[in-house]
Amino acid sequence: MFLIDSHCHLDSLDLSTKSIKDVLQEATNNDVKHCLSVATTLSGYESMKHKLTPYQNQCSFSCGIHPLNLDDEIYDAERFQKLAQEDNVVALGETGLDYYYQQDNLEQQQENFKEHIRLGRKLSKPVIVHTRNAKEDTLTILKNEHVHSGVLHCFTEDIETAKQLLDIGFYISFSGIITFKNAEALREVAKYVPLDRILIETDSPYLAPVPYRGKENQPAYVREVAQYLSALKGVSLEEIAQKTTSNFCQLFNLQGKLNEL
DSSP: OOEEEEEEOGGGSOOSSOOHHHHHHHHHHTTEEEEEEEOSSHHHHHHHHHHHGGGTTTEEEEEOOOGGGTTSSOOOHHHHHHHHTSTTEEEEEEEEEETTTOOSOHHHHHHHHHHHHHHHHHHTOOEEEEEESOHHHHHHHHHHTTOOOEEEOSOOSOHHHHHHHHHTTOEEEEOGGGGSTTOHHHHHHHHHSOGGGEEEOOOTTSOOOTTSTTSOOOGGGHHHHHHHHHHHHTSOHHHHHHHHHHHHHHHHTOHHHHHTO
16 A cells, blocks of 8 residues: 655654654555655755755655745745756645734735746646635635646635635645544535545644644654545545545656656
8 A cells, every 4th residue: 555645844843752764664664655745935945855865765845935934034036946946846835825823914925825826837836735714815816827736735624615626626635634523524525525636644743633633743644644534435545545646646747756666
């Protein structure tokens, strides 16, 4: 069985008592054989790439600037384009809009989001989208900017939002939140989204699924998400693994690379 953690932040894990090698070995022990490690700043991407270079067969990268990190460094379009073209960068982001934690720079967030989408179109690379309390603006920008392709990660919105994303060719990624006691509405969305448009993720080190809530999340735990999703969809764990891995490869253009593993 071949599972993929489609969204994690490996460089943000607590590595005081374990190494990246340990984390990836534990993932492999749970059939999680590939991870997409996602940056939240350009400097963070460069640091992450340096840390993970020895493990590039097990990891791919996404390069971008999170809407909550716009004050962390001066935006440099030339630098972003150069980094985004690197071979192991399979996506741009995480990008998007967050009106929950940050409301005093909405125009800046929107322009940053648009820049990611435009560069994604130029490079034919998907965008990884974060949205919180901003679904209307997120959908409007995706449509108006004619997004090339992408995924709304750690999905927590409603069925109507899912439908509009599916209509523009987007994928939808579910995290450990679907295992939370108060997430019944989200479980209904997971039932609604077709298997050929679903990804699974941990968003580690955040949002550890049941039975690990309260602990640091890690890529190995994406198996818990897959198992829970298999029960929701009424299909085998093996089918969830096959479908979500195939979807990941399709979206991020990684069929050839993962076939070599």
